[in-house]
Amino acid sequence: MVYDDVANRKDVSVIMEKRDEILIKDLSVKFGENVVFSDFSLSLPVRKITCILGPSGSGKTTLLKALAGLIPADGFSAPRASFIFQDHRLLPHLTALDNLAVVLDGKREDRRLRAKQMLDDMELSEAADLYPHELSGGMAQRVAIARGLLFDADLLLMDEPFKGLDLALQERLIRYFVKHWEESRRTAVFVTHSILEAILVADKIVVMGKGAHGAEILYEKDFDLPRSARALGVPEVDALRSEIHDLLVSL
């Protein structure tokens, strides 16, 4: 599938999906005089998780927003994408169940049935009738992850979805996420500040930095160690962790 109607766009030039990769080619994004991306290219392996690391201001969130079509652009048709934000962004007047159902199309009963199924799968049945302000931070974020996984889209974008949560909860949520992602195996782009988080979930790790002419890729690596074998103390994990750590510290 080729998103060819983006060819004329000035700030996001081409996003193409080939058999095994989604290619972002010559991406250019400017906010006034501030050039965030200039002819930026990146390949995302299809049905795999790409984790993006990098210092603040390197354009990670802007990249996700460009991919989701949230940055205003004429003549650009962004691919349909699920977006899991840093904060839960649940509608406050809807229960958890209806927050999931509202992103679906079709008859209300069918939507609610699918939403309920997803909440059950995510072990969130008890949250179904609760409003966002009645949920704990971790639970609300799990509902938001469930919403992202339920939304019918080939591309899944995540912007530091586990930020600000305690470590034990982060670990549990990552486990939930990976388990459910395995079932659908959508192409996912996961922005994070945590090297360990990236190593635990990624098929490909990318480190972005801010160059003289906008964002640039400083490091790219495919990582195919089975996820079940990834843990601290495993030589490959420790080596990769220290390699990325050294790179980030040097920035």
Next chain:
Amino acid sequence: MNGKRVTLNILAPLAGLAVFVAIWYAASAAIGIEIVLPSPTDTFRGFFSLLGQGSFYLAIGHTLGRSLLAFLVAFSLAVLFAILGRLSLFFRKAFRPIAVILRVLPTISVILLVLIWFRSAVAPYVITFLVLFPMLYTTVSDATDTVDKGLLEMTKAYRFSRTKTIFSFYVPQMIPSILTGVAITLSFAVKLTIAAEVLAYTGESMGRFMQQSSAYMETSMLLAWTLAAILLGFLLEGLVLCVRRIVMRRYYGVR
């Protein structure tokens, strides 16, 4: 209800009212002329005598009907124009000067002009509408501005249709602040309608009775009608706040 809440919510307002009535008694006794300032007893006696008259309820019904109708038209148009303004920046900018002129226009100018242009039966509707509309437009329009931008971004990411964005996002986000605005504006609508009725000499209205009481120097009856207008305003404001509480509980999970 614990002791502190009883003190704050019941005793404190009662104490305030008692002080007010005491000052009223004292002032009325000091002046000693009923036409100038009747005592609270005379006023309440007048008020209770009104309760036994059919024309009292008829006048209240008509005044209330006029206020509500003008309010509903003003509110519906304010919502429509605010939504149009949200959908089209051009419309918003084009309508802005009109809204500003209507808002700063002196109420008395509106009343006097409308009295020249319209019959006395119609004037209260027009006056109430013209004064309320810019206020309500500002309330609704501001409510569309203060929606949560993060949530709005979420609706775009999840490809909400325009209809879904309006009914699942904008309307629920705006309703709490709109209902607060409505509660205040609705009692203001009654005050405006009465003022317009007084000046237009509209038949079968609270304004007409108040105007007559003033003309015949029946100050206690004028205050009795004023008391009725105050109670009507309280009732309307209370009703809307009650609706707001039910809506918040039913649709926003505020328990």
